[in-house]
Amino acid sequence: MQTAIQAIKEFAAEVATPAWDWQPEEQNVELKDKLAEQFAEQFAEAYKITEKMARYERVGQIKEAAVEAFANEEEGPSAQEVKDLLGSIEKSVVRGSVLDGKPRIDGRDNQTVRPIQVETGILPKAHGSALFTRGETQAIVVTTLGSTRDAQMIDALEGTKNDAFMLHYNFPPYCVGETGMALAPKRREIGHGRLARRGVQAVLPTGTSFPYTIRVVSEITESNGSSSMASVCGSSLALMDAGVPLKAPVAGIAMGLIKDGNRFAVLSDILGDEDHLGDMDFKVAGTENGVTALQMDIKIEGITEEIMEVALNQARDGRLHILGEMNKVLSVSREVLSDAAPVFDTMKINPDKIRDVIGKGGATIRQITDETGASIEIEDDGKVRIFGENKASADAARAQIEGITAEPEIGEIYDGVVARIVDFGAFVTFMPGTDGLVHISQIAQERVNKVTDYLSEGQQVRVKVLDVDNRGRIKLSIKEAAAEEGTAEPAAEDAPQE
Incomplete structure (x- = not known):
């Protein structure tokens, strides 16, 4: 990142475009104080509503009432200015509550993970499936196995390669109570899918020990924070349900941060509002023994070593709790693949x-x-x-x-079909693509003067392999097979009459 930043600075210096001295617009302090006096407590009460959609509805009502009471497009502040100030008040109320040690939006303390529900094998015809629910975030994850020919061919700058593991993350509008067209994957879906992929890829078996192409699809059916980490948990469960021999189960958790001066609070398993109103979204995925993926989105200039240590320790405790809940349902990969799997x-x-x-x-x-x-x-x-x-x-x-x-074995008896008749015997096909010669002397115990008196093309016979010479030519016997099995050998009247 620093390399790119330095290159931008050098380019700007070379072009020498005059710098734009931008200054933020001054806040209407008087108006903000009036709004805070009238609506801050209402925001505090609204954020005690644990159900997301009901909370959003109440917050929306507060904002509408404030705009109606204070906005005046002709003489006073605009509706947008009122909404911006209300957003600042809303953020201060929520952040201040957390820093003061009060319960979070949904009533939890800073380290508690939301209730978890796990189901596996929910789709009988799928090779592997899981339903992972954490609070108001839910993912249905499906694993499909294919042959090596099903691997994704990637035409990259460094050349063409095949990828035998694919993880696709889908975030449809309805999962957050919205409507919209489901078009091509967007930046969010690609980024979250890549993060979830990194989370589970470290525990996948090698292509030698498990030579299948694996595709995992995570469908987010409800989202209120950390759907990418729900995808990690669901992917681990779906892979194990499909019989993919993972090295260890994987879980993920999203950590948040509220920081004001020297005061800070690290939050485990953050909600969507805590992500929006907070200073950090720190996602950690891993097993009981270590971390497999990290991603940090930060809105402040930086964090201290103390904050990082607290966040990692708290994330480990949360991850182990989630793994414990997952292991109650499925702790190791199934020993056999699904009947529907290849x-x-x-x-x-x-x-x-x-x-x-x-x-x-x-x-x-x-x-x-x-x-x-x-x-x-x-x-x-x-x-x-x-x-x-x-x-x-x-x-x-x-x-x-x-x-x-298969190679013909000397002394073994096979079923064969007469392929071709010649004066000195008959060629019999007794294995796919393999013929042998039954000499005229090996057709019957008595003297055979004419092969066609005993055999006809297409006739089924039992033959015994007498010998295979160094040129691969095979000698067969009908009479030896009949004598060994105690069956009747072909008689002259067995051949079709002309």
């Missing part, structure tokens, strides 16, 4: 078999994907990643790949 599986195949799995022009792998609903990724070393829509989908894809890549 299933990840890995297997290793012979690199020489990769072309068989992919098929000509990708036909084989597309067929597997279409039939099972699973997505498949194959690396050059033969490592295969399977992402199934569910366990059945992943298992079906794995079974097909195993069938394609």
Whole structure:
């Protein structure tokens, strides 16, 4: 920041534009005293109303009455001037009450956290979900798991990269009792989302141990202070509900500051009004063992080391209290993923078999994907990643790949189909993409003069693998399979008659 400030100063000195000697407009002290005498006590009573919307309504009534009594657009002070002075009086009343040690707006002391309610698994079809409520701030948070192909591709200045973790924060107008159009994300939503992301990213598993793309969406349904920290708490719960193996649960809290001269008060879990009328909004997220994210918005020139120490200690106590309430509902990640979540599986195949799995022009792998609903990724070393829509989908894809890549074992008996008949025997397909030769002498115990008297193309047979030579050619036997299983071998009358 100082680098940017210095650059601005150097640029201003180089341009040498004359400085604007701005001076604040003088306050109408006489009018302010009259307003304070008549309405200060009313503001004090209004700020004892704990319900936000009812309090806003009463404050609005006080301001309307003051404007009606004192504003005169033609001769006296304007309505805007009266409102500005009322705002200054309102701020002084609230701040002075806190500094005097009186209860806060909602009746709490400086260190108490609002009542917390936690629910998990509230959306049965979601991979993970949580409802986190703290006072009049509430967030519904949903976790969705996807394959590595679902990662967000970021085209940045330093190059293209994939981001396997996304956290989106939505702050619709209705959460603060307003109406409006829900358009593209605004500065607030982007900033709060980034802060919540930093809060939980430190405890996420590595891509190697948990190779999923993770998307978390926090929908703020009601807001009265610290919705970004509610998103941190809700995200931690939703991730654990989805079975994401977090290193530790994470919670967040917003701290406030009222400072006047040498007097100050640090407030835990601030309300929206305390943020607006106070001097600091200090957000702290972390686990039981440490801090994962910090953000400070400050309206005064700076704070002392003493204030910072008090704020961090108070934030730690509040964070541990919130974690305790969260842990009563869900303290560790679920051991199994949701039935609705995709299933990840890995297997290793012979690199020489990769072309068989992919098929000509990708036909084989597309067929597997279409039939099972699973997505498949194959690396050059033969490592295969399977992402199934569910366990059945992943298992079906794995079974097909195993069938394609399986190596024939000498002595094993397989089901096969006669693929082609030649004078000296028949070629039988007994594994996907794998044929072997049944020599004419291996069709039946008796002497076979004509292969077509015993076999026909498309006929299903049982074959035993006799040998695989060093060129990969496979020798099969129908009569050996029949003798071992005690079944009848093909007879001359089994072949279709011409």
